[in-house]
Each structure stands twice: as structure tokens, then as C-alpha cells.
Amino acid sequence: MKVSFNELESLSRKAFIGMGFSDGQAVDAADMLCWMESLGFEGLKALSDALAQYSLEHPHAPAERLYQDTDVTVLDAHNASVLACSHLPLELTFAKARARGLSILKIRRCRQRQLIMGYLARLANRGMNITAFWRNSQQPLTEQVVGFRANSSVPSIRIYAVSEVPEETQENTGISIVMANHVDLLPTMRSDYEYNLLAKHDEAELLDARSQSGSRGITVDDALWATLNQFAKLTLVESTGNSRLGAGPAD
Structure with a gap:
């Protein structure tokens, strides 16, 4: 089915509240x-x-803080989605970078890491240079680097497969984010190990894609839309005498 961006945003917001997310x-x-x-x-x-x-029986707890100083924060999300665990740590990292010039956030064991780009775009648009790195898969070893220029709402992206893997490589299901006030952190490929560039997206290309997407609408799987509606219904208040107060003229 086809829906508009406004419809998707409205329903997904209600669904997230139904899942136990705070309004923010x-x-x-x-x-x-x-x-x-x-x-x-x-x-x-x-x-x-x-x-x-x-x-629903096991709502996500806040990410566990493993280490923090004035420049670096390390968290363990315990396999939660970045949708549930990233927004406040990102805001803290932004504030630290504003105050000290550069700040680093590492979130270990988090899922759906690519979704974090939406929040990074918001922070970049407030004047912050941002680079994020994560691994999309371990076998084959596939890595992604995303760089936002300060005051830009779209990133430069590089996705590559490492065909010659360093012997010291360990599993990494986290994400690392660097924010800097005055340093351009856009990704450039340099490696002593052989790799294959799988995808490359630059700012101009993504701006063009976004300008065309508004008129097309979004194709949503019917089952997913139904699931979102089910979660959204959990936000409805049971009809009682008190809940109906002010809803219309009294008898």
C-alpha cells in the first residue's frame, strides 16, 4: 500500500508510544x-x-554506561535497537563536542544501526561535523562509514567489503560516532588491506533522491502497517465517564 510521509510519521510515532517509548x-x-x-x-x-x-513483556532498558569522561562515552545497549537507546547519548555527545571541540560516542551491542543516520542528520544540521562507523556483517566483513558535513542534512556514505581481513579482527555489533565543531570528517577510503567498494552515496545524489521522494509516497507492507496500527491502539484510553468529560455537550 502507498502512504504519505505524514501518515507514516504519525502512525509510527503512536506505535512507538504503544511500545513503551516516551513521547520524546x-x-x-x-x-x-x-x-x-x-x-x-x-x-x-x-x-x-x-x-x-x-x-511487550521485556521493554528496553536504558543503555548501560561502561565508561565516561569529558570527551568519550562508551555504552552497552544489550542488543536494543538504536531507536530505543541513542537519542539522549547523541545529544550528550553533541553538547560535549560543542564545549570541547570534539567528542566520541561508542554504543556496543546495538541493532538497526543504520537508522541512527536520521538523528545524526538533525545534529549535523545544527552545525556539527559527524562521522559514524559500524559493521553491517561479520561474514563477509562489511563496514559502513557515514559522514555529515556541518549544516548539511544529508551525508556522504561508503559501504565496503574487506576481502583481506586482519588477523586481529573481532566481532563488532556496535557503532562509533565522532563529532567535531571545526573539523571536516567526511569519509575517504584508505586501507592497507584489500577491499571492495559496494556502495557510494554523495551529498548531491542524496539531495536529488530526497527531492523526488516526496511526490512518490512510500510503499508499506500491509502486514507491517497492521502491526503499527496494533501498537498505536495501545495508546487509546478506555472509554469511561471521566475520559468522556469535555468530549461534547453534557446531557
Whole structure:
């Protein structure tokens, strides 16, 4: 089925609240999702993966802080989606970079990492240079680097497969983010190991893709739309005498 961006944002926000997100988290998560879809980055597929892992009986706890100083923060998300665990740590990292020039955030064991680009776009648009790195898969070893220029709402992206893997390589299901006030951190490929560039997206290309996406609408799987509606209904208040007060003229 086809829906508009406004319809997707509205329903997904209500669905996230139904999942137990705070109002602020829900707004941020819906914005991250719609940003991905506006650039054709399969945000809905990532959302489907997140929903498959979600359980109402076990809502996501805040990420565990493993280390923090004035410049670096390291968290463990315990396999939660970035939709549920990233927005406040990102804001803290932004504030540290504003104060000290550069700040680093590492979130270990987090899922749907690509969705974080939607929030990074918001921070970059506030005048911050940002680079994010994560691994999309371990076998084969596939890595992604995303760089936002300060005051730009779209990134430069490089996705590559490392065919000659260093012996010291360990599993990495986290994400590393560097923010800097005055240093351009756009990705440039340099490596002593052989790699294959799988995808390359530059700012001009993504701006063009976004300008064309608004008129096309978004194709949403019927089952996913139904699932979002089910979560959204959890936000409805049971009809009682008190809940009906002020809803219309009294008898």
C-alpha cells in the first residue's frame, strides 16, 4: 500500500508510544524512520527487524554506561535497537563536542544501526561535523562509514567489503560516532588491506533522491502497517465517564 510521509510519521510515532517509548523518544524514532525512507534507505525494513525483536513483556532498558569522561562515552545497549537507546547519548555527545571541540560516542551491542543516520542528520544540521562507523556483517566483513558535513542534512556514505581481513579482527555489533565543531570528517577510503567498494552515496545524489521522494509516497507492507496500527491502539484510553468529560455537550 502507498502512504504519505505524514501518515507514516504519525502512525509510527503512536506505535512507538504503544511500545513503551516516551513521547520524546517516539517523536525522534518516527523522525529517524521517515528520514531513512525519504532517501530510499529501507528504513521500514530496519523497523520490521526491530519489531521482530520487540517484546511487550521485556521493554528496553536504558543503555548501560561502561565508561565516561569529558570527551568519550562508551555504552552497552544489550542488543536494543538504536531507536530505543541513542537519542539522549547523541545529544550528550553533541553538547560535549560543542564545549570541547570534539567528542566520541561508542554504543556496543546495538541493532538497526543504520537508522541512527536520521538523528545524526538533525545534529549535523545544527552545525556539527559527524562521522559514524559500524559493521553491517561479520561474514563477509562489511563496514559502513557515514559522514555529515556541518549544516548539511544529508551525508556522504561508503559501504565496503574487506576481502583481506586482519588477523586481529573481532566481532563488532556496535557503532562509533565522532563529532567535531571545526573539523571536516567526511569519509575517504584508505586501507592497507584489500577491499571492495559496494556502495557510494554523495551529498548531491542524496539531495536529488530526497527531492523526488516526496511526490512518490512510500510503499508499506500491509502486514507491517497492521502491526503499527496494533501498537498505536495501545495508546487509546478506555472509554469511561471521566475520559468522556469535555468530549461534547453534557446531557
